[in-house]
Amino acid sequence: MSSPDNQKVPYQANDNPPAWWRDAIDAMEWVPTKSEDVVLWYQKEGPCPRCHDENGVRVSLEAEGWVGLGPQEDTDIFVSCECTGDHAPRPDGALEGCGWGGYVAGPVSKGSN
Ligand SMILES: [Zn+2]
Ligand SMILES: [Zn+2]
Secondary structure (H helix, E strand, O other): OOOOOOOOOOOOOEOOOOHHHHHHHHOOOOEEEEEOOEEEEEEEEEOOOOOOOOOOEEEEEEOOOEOOOEOOOOOEEEEEOOOOOOOOOOOOOOOOOOOEEEEEEOHHHHOOO
């Protein structure tokens, strides 16, 4: 598998990408930001596994979760490519990304406990 990093892929709407896409994002570390040992939020950053654009994956997640929904960090998180690469033809209203997005493991479900 040797595809050049700058090979451009067309925009393709896909909210159920294959396992290799999710696995590559799961392999990126959730980085916690702490204040006095309390995790405030987690961030995950890296290249989109599909289009290889460096800024494709940019997720931040509040550690406390959303009110009424329980802690988010132990559930799957929807992540979509938010790159600024050139993926034609992008539909009206889609300003960024190559169109792929799917659920990846949250910070807790990924860890060992
Ligand atoms: Zn891209
Ligand atoms: Zn992408």
